[in-house]
Amino acid sequence: xxxxxxxxxxxxxxxxxxxxxxxSLVAEPESMIEVLANGGAVVFFMIHTKTLESDxxxxxxxxxxxxxxxxxxxxxxxxxxxxPKVVEVVPAxxxxxxxxxxxxxxxxxx
Amino acid sequence: xxxxxxxxxxxxxxxxxxxxxxxSLVAEPESMIEVLANGGAVVFFMIHTKTLESDxxxxxxxxxxxxxxxxxxxxxxxxxxxxPKVVEVVPAxxxxxxxxxxxxxxxxxx
Amino acid sequence: xxxxxxxxxxxxxxxxxxxxxxxSLVAEPESMIEVLANGGAVVFFMIHTKTLESDxxxxxxxxxxxxxxxxxxxxxxxxxxxxPKVVEVVPAxxxxxxxxxxxxxxxxxx
Numbered sequence: 001x002x003x004x005x006x007x008x009x010x011x012x013x014x015x016x017x018x019x020x021x022x023x024s025l026v027a028e029p030e031s032m033i034e035v036l037a038n039g040g041a042v043v044f045f046m047i048h049t050k051t052l053e054s055d056x057x058x059x060x061x062x063x064x065x066x067x068x069x070x071x072x073x074x075x076x077x078x079x080x081x082x083x084p085k086v087v088e089v090v091p092a093x094x095x096x097x098x099x100x101x102x103x104x105x106x107x108x109x110x
Numbered sequence: 111x112x113x114x115x116x117x118x119x120x121x122x123x124x125x126x127x128x129x130x131x132x133x134s135l136v137a138e139p140e141s142m143i144e145v146l147a148n149g150g151a152v153v154f155f156m157i158h159t160k161t162l163e164s165d166x167x168x169x170x171x172x173x174x175x176x177x178x179x180x181x182x183x184x185x186x187x188x189x190x191x192x193x194p195k196v197v198e199v200v201p202a203x204x205x206x207x208x209x210x211x212x213x214x215x216x217x218x219x220x
Numbered sequence: 221x222x223x224x225x226x227x228x229x230x231x232x233x234x235x236x237x238x239x240x241x242x243x244s245l246v247a248e249p250e251s252m253i254e255v256l257a258n259g260g261a262v263v264f265f266m267i268h269t270k271t272l273e274s275d276x277x278x279x280x281x282x283x284x285x286x287x288x289x290x291x292x293x294x295x296x297x298x299x300x301x302x303x304p305k306v307v308e309v310v311p312a313x314x315x316x317x318x319x320x321x322x323x324x325x326x327x328x329x330x
Contacts, residue, residue: 002208009236009330016119016149021202027202038328039236041118071243092247094240094328098222101326106211108204109219109329110119110149112318126229126259130314133291137312167244202283216321218314220229 002031003105007097009039009072016110018055027053027061034100038069038093043076047089060086069093113215117207119149119182126220128165135172144210148179148203153186155197163194167181170196179203222251222290223325227304229259230293234329238275245282254320258289258313278307281305288326289313 004024008017017035024031037044040042045068060066067088073080090096101107115135118127127145134141147154153169170176173210183190189214200206212218224244230239234277237255244251257264265288266267280286285310310316321327 001203002212004204004208007328019181020148023179023202024204024208027205031205031208038240051273069243071239074299092243094224095222095247097328098224098244098251098326102222102324104212106208107217107327108117108207112315112322114314114318129257133289133312134314134318137244141318143313176278214322216318217327218227218317 002028003095003103004031004108005034005036005100005105005107007035008035008041008099009093011044013041014044018059020108020110021059021064025059025064026066026070031060032094033064033106035064036069036071036090036093036096036100037067040072040076042068042072042078045083046078048075053092056086067093067096069096112121112138113210113213114141114143115207115217116143116145116212116216117217117219118147118151119203121150121154123151124154128169130218130220131169135169135174139172143174144205145174145176146179146184146200146210146211147177150186151183152178152182152188152212156188157192166194166196166211169200177203177206179206222248223320223323224253225320225325225327226253227253227327227329228255228257228261228281229313231260231264233330234261234264238279240328240330241279241284241308244257245279245284252325253284254325255286256289256310256313256316256320257287258292260292262298263291265303266298269281276304277308280298280302287313289316309327
């Protein structure tokens with residue numbers, strides 16, 4: 001089984017990241033996929049739109065996990081309890097990226 | 111022997127990627143190198159110029175493989191049979207990136 | 221112990237890279253961290269300011285290593301002996317990135 005961690009730290013890369021994740025699941029539906037956001041990319045989690053929620057729910061339902069860096073949330077003054085429930089907060093995004101690679105995840109930075 | 115996969119998904123990163131590949135081969139001529147293009151970077155394969163073809167042929171002759179993501183080709187309405195013969199098409203670029211890392215390739219994203 | 225190599229090849233990504241490194245060390249003080257600069261990012265090493273030197277010295281004192289690609293230095297006409305002493309020069313940045321990943325370093329490209 002393929003394990004992939006996608007890294008995003010710029011908000012304008014989200015369309016590419018979500019497209020990459022969707023295409024990965026079409027090609028390999030059994031893949032284990034995580035999306036780790038830090039930097040300005042975490043602001044995206046606060047943009048609630050019908051389209052976004054629909055896209056997200058679809059990917060979440062297919063087993064994709066979305067994680068946000070606490071340092072980035074703090075820097076952008078985003079309260080953790082205001083995040084969508086599907087987003088998990090990690091203490092430091094870089095450490096998550098490093099640990100997942102040690103666990104055999106392939107790193108992809110769209 | 112070093113194995114490297116270069117990931118490019120933005121067309122304006124090609125000069126940096128090609129320079130990186132050339133420099134890698136100068137430093138370690140026996141390296142196994144693949145360049146995987148997805149996103150808008152695949153459009154580059156349709157830009158036929160003498161310079162480009164010369165650069166490419168040189169790298170191809172040195173064993174570098176160039177691969178393009180089929181999803182990206184479809185999105186940019188590029189027919190596979192119109193691609194230069196040296197370009198191999200893969201079903202999903204992200205899956206190629208993940209599999210190659212599992213096979214021991216180092217990932218580099220210029 | 222976590223081992224991480226941060227890759228930077230664009231000068232405007234330095235604030236993000238330095239922030240990432242600082243946050244990594246706060247979360248995991250025992251991490252082994254290297255920052256590899258190639259491309260236009262090497263110019264940054266010539267920008268001597270009190271703030272920068274202070275930031276650097278702090279990270280260097282915590283064990284972070286900073287390396288610069290010789291090809292990039294040559295391209296930007298930067299003499300190696302004009303670099304800050306804390307910067308180590310490697311023959312080719314890409315080869316350093318590949319070798320470190322083979323040694324178990326996780327790759328992060330902010």
